[in-house]
Amino acid sequence: MFNYFLRRLLYAVPVVFGVMLLTFVLFFMVQSPRMMAKRNLGPKATPQAVENWLHNRGYDKPLFFNTSPGKSWYDSLFFNHMRSLIMFDLGDSDSTGERVSTKFKKGAVPSLLITVPAFVLGLYLSLVTSLFLAFVRKSKLDVGGVIACVVLMSVPIMVYVIVGQWLIAVQLSWLPAFGFTPSGLTTAKFLMLPVLVYVCAGLGGDVRLFRAIFLEEVHQDYVRTAQAKGASHGRVLFVHVLKNGMIALITLVVASLPFLIMGSLVIENFFGIPGLGSLTLDATRTSDFAVMRASVYLGSLLYLFGLLLTDLCYASVDPRIRFK
Amino acid sequence: MPLLDVQNLRVTFVTEDGEVKAVDNVSFSVEPGETVAVVGESGSGKSVTALSLARLVPIPPARYDGGKILFDGKDLFSMGRRELQAMRGAKISYVFQEPSTSLNPVFRVRNQIAEAIHLHRHDVKDVRAEILHLLDLVGIRDAARVMDAYPHQLSGGMQQRVMIAMAIACRPALLVADEPTTALDVTIQAQILELLRELRKKLGMAVLLITHNFAIVANIADRVLVMYHGKIVEQGTVAEVLRHPKHPYTKALLACIPKLGTKQRRLPVIDHELLASQQP
Ligand SMILES: Nc1ncnc2c1ncn2[C@@H]1O[C@H](COP(=O)(O)OP(=O)(O)O)[C@@H](O)[C@H]1O
Numbered sequence A: 001m002f003n004y005f006l007r008r009l010l011y012a013v014p015v016v017f018g019v020m021l022l023t024f025v026l027f028f029m030v031q032s033p034r035m036m037a038k039r040n041l042g043p044k045a046t047p048q049a050v051e052n053w054l055h056n057r058g059y060d061k062p063l064f065f066n067t068s069p070g071k072s073w074y075d076s077l078f079f080n081h082m083r084s085l086i087m088f089d090l091g092d093s094d095s096t097g098e099r100v101s102t103k104f105k106k107g108a109v110p111s112l113l114i115t116v117p118a119f120v121l122g123l124y125l126s127l128v129t130s131l132f133l134a135f136v137r138k139s140k141l142d143v144g145g146v147i148a149c150v151v152l153m154s155v156p157i158m159v160y161v162i163v164g165q166w167l168i169a170v171q172l173s174w175l176p177a178f179g180f181t182p183s184g185l186t187t188a189k190f191l192m193l194p195v196l197v198y199v200c201a202g203l204g205g206d207v208r209l210f211r212a213i214f215l216e217e218v219h220q221d222y223v224r225t226a227q228a229k230g231a232s233h234g235r236v237l238f239v240h241v242l243k244n245g246m247i248a249l250i251t252l253v254v255a256s257l258p259f260l261i262m263g264s265l266v267i268e269n270f271f272g273i274p275g276l277g278s279l280t281l282d283a284t285r286t287s288d289f290a291v292m293r294a295s296v297y298l299g300s301l302l303y304l305f306g307l308l309l310t311d312l313c314y315a316s317v318d319p320r321i322r323f324k
Numbered sequence B: 001m002p003l004l005d006v007q008n009l010r011v012t013f014v015t016e017d018g019e020v021k022a023v024d025n026v027s028f029s030v031e032p033g034e035t036v037a038v039v040g041e042s043g044s045g046k047s048v049t050a051l052s053l054a055r056l057v058p059i060p061p062a063r064y065d066g067g068k069i070l071f072d073g074k075d076l077f078s079m080g081r082r083e084l085q086a087m088r089g090a091k092i093s094y095v096f097q098e099p100s101t102s103l104n105p106v107f108r109v110r111n112q113i114a115e116a117i118h119l120h121r122h123d124v125k126d127v128r129a130e131i132l133h134l135l136d137l138v139g140i141r142d143a144a145r146v147m148d149a150y151p152h153q154l155s156g157g158m159q160q161r162v163m164i165a166m167a168i169a170c171r172p173a174l175l176v177a178d179e180p181t182t183a184l185d186v187t188i189q190a191q192i193l194e195l196l197r198e199l200r201k202k203l204g205m206a207v208l209l210i211t212h213n214f215a216i217v218a219n220i221a222d223r224v225l226v227m228y229h230g231k232i233v234e235q236g237t238v239a240e241v242l243r244h245p246k247h248p249y250t251k252a253l254l255a256c257i258p259k260l261g262t263k264q265r266r267l268p269v270i271d272h273e274l275l276a277s278q279q280p
């Protein structure tokens, strides 16, 4: 068990390193630090101000290797930034000067307020619907359900956003369309529409996938045994099939758990929610490299954490799995 | 009155390549406490016949095309879903060929046997004691360990014993064993067959034993049915069928049993074309 986690951890090092390397290469392929400085200081900035800006943030160092005499080779942008990131020192925002960690803390709350309810509601709806479709498999209801799923899947998320805002907020005025006030009941009311859109956008694909997983199980021998014992259809499905299907489901579901904190780029952007999704999007708009590298870094850590969590859950539901 | 009376049963599978008459006009009966063996090569319709007895054949792809199944005088095809479920596992129960996949891989042995008890026997107060008793009946010595095990932690023979314990949990009147030893080692096969014979005596239940192996029939069965291409081509007492087989297919099957002490280089192979030309 301990060895297993140690191996996982060691395996994470090259992955994170590679992801960060790629981020640096891609970012500075598009623009130089000098361009970033000019963009943030405005077109009227003096050359001295630009130099100061670069120096204060360490952007005057070479990108990867420092070849100047008297300096160590790793005194470079990449290695200095990597060192701070490893110590979880995320630095200051390049555009506002605010601590990046403060920005993230502020953004995580609105993001989670959308993604967690949407995840729970979506998972519940997809599980129940897919089990029901597996239950009535090959009937007209099942065929209709699958067609509905494909339709739901084929609609781009923008359409859900636009239709949702137009129908529910504008035409019916049930819920507000835009704007986020972090206080009590108004927040809850405002969150309903983005959560609904988020759920609808993911529902079709999930139901179809879960249904396929459950149908795979329905043909297994243990199902016939359960029927031969006299178990009812419902019992066979909700006890025997569900627990076996969960094993396949968990790999899919748990890996995505850590990403809930990163929020949804599209939804936060369209509904004006100041979460981590729009924070990241703003960072690309303003060339805020400090925020960008921090989100990529945290994102890759979360990804690896998701894999680890998946393995743990896998082992806890499937008695055949033991850590080696 | 026979315990089980099957009359002109027909089951058809509808597949992409057309219809397959898996069970074609089959009639037979089983008396209470009797052991009847069903013999026939793979694909001859033995499993489909067996599953039909509790209407367990999946529909679709299959379809019941007529006939009657009377269990204890009651017509299976006129039963509602609840009535059927009340009968399955309680009056007629099954042991299947592959114990490793027939047990549910994610539940402990204890819970799987308990389920069989909970479904039909509401009178049992001490379920744990009953499970231990059942495991003892099927000859499992370290019952306490086996109870808490998951199926994959047991050997094939042990798994099949657990299946049998589950099947007899409600003291059924008929136990259907569909090739219960085919997936097991030869030494274990003999033990499992011996166990079935013993349990039949102890519990007084009828056994329908399905096999493609004629060699095991003589020791255990009272009567034999021989199936070929979905039909019963011969039936009678074990002595009759073994000593004086009438149908050419039965003769061919019997010729395939290797005899101890005789020198045979190759076992004979059934010539299906020849058989088809001899069909009455
Ligand atoms: N699920 C199924 N789908 C299609 N055909 C089937 C299915 N199960 C059985 N059959 C057909 O029914 C016939 C009898 O099968 P089965 O009763 O399993 O044979 P046995 O048990 O004697 O080996 C076979 O020819 C097979 O093709």
Ligand SMILES: [Mg+2]
Pocket: B043, B046, B047, B048, B178, B179
């Ligand atoms: Mg079979």
